[in-house]
Amino acid sequence: MKIALKISANKTQKATRPIYICIIYDRLHQNKINTGIEVLPDQWDTARQKVVNHPAAKVYNTNLEGQVSEIKNQIAKEFENKRLDELRLLPKKMQQTLGLNQRRKPTPKPVDFLVYMVKSISESTELKYSSVVAQMSVYHRLYALYGELPFEQLNHAWLLDFERRCLEANLSRGTIWKYHKDIKKYLHRAALEGVYTYPQGKHPYADFKVQRSYNRRDHLTTAELQKLESAELSPSLDRVRRMFLFLCYTGLRISDFCRISKSMMDSFGTLKIMPQKTETTSFAEVALPLKELFAGKPYKIWETFNFEFPNKSISFSLTFNKDLKLLAHAAQINKHLSAHVGRHTFLTQIALRTGNVFTVMLLGGIKKVDTAQVYIHLSAQEHALDNINWN
Numbered sequence: 001m002k003i004a005l006k007i008s009a010n011k012t013q014k015a016t017r018p019i020y021i022c023i024i025y026d027r028l029h030q031n032k033i034n035t036g037i038e039v040l041p042d043q044w045d046t047a048r049q050k051v052v053n054h055p056a057a058k059v060y061n062t063n064l065e066g067q068v069s070e071i072k073n074q075i076a077k078e079f080e081n082k083r084l085d086e087l088r089l090l091p092k093k094m095q096q097t098l099g100l101n102q103r104r105k106p107t108p109k110p111v112d113f114l115v116y117m118v119k120s121i122s123e124s125t126e127l128k129y130s131s132v133v134a135q136m137s138v139y140h141r142l143y144a145l146y147g148e149l150p151f152e153q154l155n156h157a158w159l160l161d162f163e164r165r166c167l168e169a170n171l172s173r174g175t176i177w178k179y180h181k182d183i184k185k186y187l188h189r190a191a192l193e194g195v196y197t198y199p200q201g202k203h204p205y206a207d208f209k210v211q212r213s214y215n216r217r218d219h220l221t222t223a224e225l226q227k228l229e230s231a232e233l234s235p236s237l238d239r240v241r242r243m244f245l246f247l248c249y250t251g252l253r254i255s256d257f258c259r260i261s262k263s264m265m266d267s268f269g270t271l272k273i274m275p276q277k278t279e280t281t282s283f284a285e286v287a288l289p290l291k292e293l294f295a296g297k298p299y300k301i302w303e304t305f306n307f308e309f310p311n312k313s314i315s316f317s318l319t320f321n322k323d324l325k326l327l328a329h330a331a332q333i334n335k336h337l338s339a340h341v342g343r344h345t346f347l348t349q350i351a352l353r354t355g356n357v358f359t360v361m362l363l364g365g366i367k368k369v370d371t372a373q374v375y376i377h378l379s380a381q382e383h384a385l386d387n388i389n390w391n
Contacts, residue, residue, distance in 0.1 A: 003071060005049040005064060007041065015312055016040055019051075021068060023075075035067055036125050040314065056132045062122035113149045114142055116195055117186045138182045141166075151196045154187065159208045177212040180205075217374060219344035220248065221382055222352070224333055231331040240323045241331075242301050243309060247342025249298040250288050251350075251364050254317045254339040262307040265290065269299050275365040286365040294349075347372075352379035 002024040008017040016038035024030040043054045051060040118139050121132060142149060145165055159180075166176045184205055190196035198204070220228065225248060233241060247257060255276045265271045269291035290299035302309070311320075317339065324337040335341070347364050351372075354360070360372040 003068060003075075005035075005068065007039070007044040007046070014038070015314060019044065019064065021064075021071060023071070033067075033071070035064060037063065038129075056129070056136055059118070059122045059132055059136060062119075066123055111150055113151050113154060113186070113190070113196075114139060114146075116151075116190055117142075120186060120189060134178070135182050138179050141179065142183075151190070154204050155202075156204060156206075156208055159204055173211055177210055180210045217344045217348075217378065218335060218341050219348045219378065220333070220335070220341065222349070224335070225345065225349075228327075228331050228333060233327070233330055237323070237327055237330055239310075240320070240327050242304060243311070243320070244324060244327065244337070244339070244342055246298050246301045246309075247339060248345040248349075249294045249301070250290070251343045251346030253343060254320070257309070257339070258311045258316060260309070265307075269296075286363065288363065344375075344378075347375040348378045348382070351375040352382065355379075 002022075004022050004024065005019060006022050007019050010017070017040075019035045019037045019039065021033040021035060022030055023033070037051075037060050039051055039054055039060070043051055043057075045052045049064075051057045051064070054060065118136075121127065121135050121139070124132075127135070142162075145162070162179075163176065166179065171179075187196065187204065191198070225245075228241065229245065231241070243257075246252075247254075250271070252260070252273075253275065256273055259276065260271065260273060264273055269289065271288045271290050272285055273288075274285050288298070290296070290302065310316075321338050324339070324341075327333075328335060328337040343364075347360055347366075350363055351357075351360050355376065357369060357372045357376055360366065360375050361369070364372065364375075366372045
């Protein structure tokens with residue numbers, strides 16, 4: 001019997017491939033268990049059976065080691081309970097492979113918050129890749145600032161010190177709010193698991209109010225859209241412009257934009273997609289009539305790419321947002337362009353043309369009326385001074 005980690009050899013629509021735990025009994029019999037971790041083929045080291053050149057390589061490798069260890073324990077328990085006679089016949093090498101007949105020290109409860117946090121992230125199976133990267137950035141920030149962080153050190157004074165250091169590092173209020181959100185999350189989880197206890201009414205966040213800054217929802221006005229469309233650009237920036245305009249005329253989030261394919265569009269030119277951000281909380285499928293929206297501009301743009309945008313690479317969103325800065329400079333648009341500005345532009349334009357909050361919700365895949373109402377206000381601001389008689 002042999003236990004090994006292998007990456008799937010089968011190609012799929014995704015660029016990434018799943019990693020399996022293979023339990024090999026003999027040449028003809030083996031079992032495969034999906035670990036729930038997917039990486040690119042060149043991010044898997046077959047010889048060392050480890051993830052390499054990946055932002056969350058350390059977390060993924062710890063997770064894989066934990067899963068393999070758990071399976072070995074389960075196999076050992078199976079032998080112990082049902083096949084004691086066969087256990088005696090196993091060679092020593094096999095016993096060592098299965099981890100049998102070894103004295104195991106009890107695992108002590110972690111007393112350091114950072115140790116507990118990285119362990120929880122690595123063992124989690126419900127976190128998406130983007131969430132792992134985001135929460136590991138919190139861990140790295142805390143480790144860089146403090147190195148060690150015992151649970152008893154987490155109090156109101158420490159929170160004030162952490163806030164001060166983040167502000168000195170010129171972090172935005174939104175980023176600091178996200179850091180506090182993850183710290184609070186793992187403190188709460190540690191308390192539920194009995195790893196961390198605090199005196200009654202003395203929770204670190206009991207008297208600490210985290211300030212949050214809300215996004216301004218930057219968008220392009222109608223005049224700026226026209227300016228962007230007519231700007232003379234190099235071929236490389238023109239390609240970036242066309243993809244950005246597609247977002248301005250469809251309102252797709254970057255996560256959904258990277259998933260679209262021609263198979264999602266019917267014969268009438270309607271693109272049907274379940275927004276990834278709300279797919280677990282809403283069953284509202286968004287249907288975008290590409291041949292009708294903005295006189296068919298999004299359909300014509302997609303057609304110039306032969307209905308296959310170059311957006312399937314894992315680093316596309318990062319490079320695309322960098323290219324948008326160059327695009328704004330070349331087109332002489334004095335705004336910080338990002339992929340999400342395209343979504344805000346689309347929703348504001350829909351609000352401007354219809355004035356109907358429910359149309360904004362329908363085409364934008366928005367669940368809350370209050371969220372959609374923001375774009376009604378933004379569209380009203382654009383022409384607020386047009387009909388005023390100043391005489």
